Amino acid sequence: MDAETARGFLLPLTVAIAAIGSALGLGKAVGSAMDAMGRQPEAAGKIQTGMIIGAAFIEALTIYALVAVILLK
Amino acid sequence: MIGKLAVFVNNIAARTSEQTHKVTEHASDTVHVITEHAADTLHVVAGHAADAAHGGEHAPELPNWLEFAELLFPGPVTKFLWDWHVVIFSVLVWVLLSVFCMIAYRKRALVPGKLQNLIEFVVESLSNMVVGIIGEGGRRYVPFLGTLFVYIFVMNIFGLIPGMFSSTSKLNTTLALAICVFLFVQFEGIRVQGLLGYIYHFAGSPKSVVEWCLVPLNFPLHIIGELTKPLSLSLRLFGNISGEDMLLAIFVGLGISIMAILHPPAWLPGIPLHVPFIFLALLTSFVQALVFTLLSTIYFSLMTHHEEEEHH
Numbered sequence: 577m578d579a580e581t582a583r584g585f586l587l588p589l590t591v592a593i594a595a596i597g598s599a600l601g602l603g604k605a606v607g608s609a610m611d612a613m614g615r616q617p618e619a620a621g622k623i624q625t626g627m628i629i630g631a632a633f634i635e636a637l638t639i640y641a642l643v644a645v646i647l648l649k
Numbered sequence: 650m651i652g653k654l655a656v657f658v659n660n661i662a663a664r665t666s667e668q669t670h671k672v673t674e675h676a677s678d679t680v681h682v683i684t685e686h687a688a689d690t691l692h693v694v695a696g697h698a699a700d701a702a703h704g705g706e707h708a709p710e711l712p713n714w715l716e717f718a719e720l721l722f723p724g725p726v727t728k729f730l731w732d733w734h735v736v737i738f739s740v741l742v743w744v745l746l747s748v749f750c751m752i753a754y755r756k757r758a759l760v761p762g763k764l765q766n767l768i769e770f771v772v773e774s775l776s777n778m779v780v781g782i783i784g785e786g787g788r789r790y791v792p793f794l795g796t797l798f799v800y801i802f803v804m805n806i807f808g809l810i811p812g813m814f815s816s817t818s819k820l821n822t823t824l825a826l827a828i829c830v831f832l833f834v835q836f837e838g839i840r841v842q843g844l845l846g847y848i849y850h851f852a853g854s855p856k857s858v859v860e861w862c863l864v865p866l867n868f869p870l871h872i873i874g875e876l877t878k879p880l881s882l883s884l885r886l887f888g889n890i891s892g893e894d895m896l897l898a899i900f901v902g903l904g905i906s907i908m909a910i911l912h913p914p915a916w917l918p919g920i921p922l923h924v925p926f927i928f929l930a931l932l933t934s935f936v937q938a939l940v941f942t943l944l945s946t947i948y949f950s951l952m953t954h955h956e957e958e959e960h961h
Binding site for chain 2: 628629632633635636639640642643
């Protein structure tokens with residue numbers, strides 16, 4: 577297996593693995609947000625805002641992996 | 650100053666309602682352009698799709714007016730405009746914002762009308778957010794952070810207008826914004842805490858003997874931490890906005906290539922498969938602008954909160 581083949585195989589795998597990590601993290605975050613909203617429906621607005629912001633941070637890590645792949649391609 | 654920001658943001662609301670008019674105008678214009686230059690347009694988009702297929706020189710992107718100008722009227726002026734299109738579109742956004750600001754500044758009343766009410770709502774929410782995170786000392790940063798939010802949001806959204814381009818989908822613009830924030834935060838750190846206090850903060854604020862011994866470890870850690878902040882800010886915004894642009898471009902290409910199989914009439918070059926992703930792009934643009942502003946606010950609060958600790 578030469579470098580080109582390894583690259584063609586590993587670059588998409590990189591993004592896939594990053595996506596798995598971020599999916600797990602986001603699932604946990606949104607799940608906790610849903611639990612909190614269920615316990616205290618009055619605070620739903622604040623919890624939703626915090627959830628969106630947290631999701632943006634978690635998403636950013638996947639975006640870094642995507643940017644790295646684009647730069648390497 | 651908040652009044653000025655209020656009026657400045659006043660324009661944004663004025664402009665967004667104008668922009669919806671512009672979108673429909675540009676949509677009909679684009680259809681005319683496409684029917685007249687059907688072969689050219691299909692060539693350009695198919696060229697981009699082909700570039701993407703061959704892993705071409707750059708990632709797929711929807712074309713903008715400056716690219717059309719350079720393709721249809723090749724020459725030194727249009728080449729110059731196309732070479733600098735990132736900067737030109739970012740300048741265009743702030744020129745438009747400023748022009749609308751100046752227009753709306755003429756009619757302001759103590760009892761606000763509808764637009765002024767909306768703008769005051771926006772300014773108050775931004776101000777509450779910043780002051781809520783930094784504390785009362787945050788009032789002096791509200792113009793900078795509020796402008797950051799509005800500018801980034803409008804630049805992100807600008808690319809969704811047919812034929813326009815978001816400058817934040819290039820690392821140049823986002824890195825410039827992140828460096829501005831970084832330099833301002835460092836300057837404020839030195840101004841508020843003094844040079845010695847600033848270095849003390851970087852050493853981890855040692856208060857006991859153990860902490861003093863750990864200073865050589867803390868110092869490089871803090872420096873690296875400070876340097877990664879603009880890096881992550883710029884990469885997050887760039888990755889998100891360029892990713893959404895690429896998504897739109899790929900789906901437009903898909904819509905056109907699906908129709909190409911069926912030998913379409915000239916007035917229907919493709920199926921608009923990308924429309925749901927425009928809504929996703931609206932959400933992403935807003936959230937990324939908010940995250941950039943929020944993180945910058947948090948960096949300010951981290952750098953300057955020592956002063957408030959001493960006053961209590």
